[in-house]
Amino acid sequence: MNLIxxxxxxxxxxxxxxxxxxxxxxxxxxxxxxxSQKEQVTGTLSRYYPNVPDLLLLHIDVDKLIHELKxxxxxxxxxxPHLYGPLNKDAVVHIESL
Numbered sequence: 463m464n465l466i467x468x469x470x471x472x473x474x475x476x477x478x479x480x481x482x483x484x485x486x487x488x489x490x491x492x493x494x495x496x497x498s499q500k501e502q503v504t505g506t507l508s509r510y511y512p513n514v515p516d517l518l519l520l521h522i523d524v525d526k527l528i529h530e531l532k533x534x535x536x537x538x539x540x541x542x543p544h545l546y547g548p549l550n551k552d553a554v555v556h557i558e559s560l
Contacts, residue, residue, distance in 0.1 A: 494545055522554055522555070527549075527553050528550045528553075529547025
């Protein structure tokens with residue numbers, strides 16, 4: 463199984479619980495949902511979520527995604543996965559509390 467990861471607040475995940483898909487705010491503002499490879503999660507947490515409580519890490523099976531996934535260079539020159547559409551929740555295979 464090829465996994466990628468998404469960090470979301472428990473509150474935001476719960477707010478969209480009854481919906482078949484999940485939409486991060488970045489989908490509206492940037493056109494895609496930010497994702498990470500496993501080795502990028504720690505850096506993403508320290509850069510963008512320092513001292514933020516109640517976070518979840520979504521484990522996402524790439525093969526189950528229904529929207530386009532692109533690996534693109536971020537401002538730190540690393541390739542990050544970006545999902546160009548809502549995340550279909552059946553692709554989320556595990557939810558981990560951080």
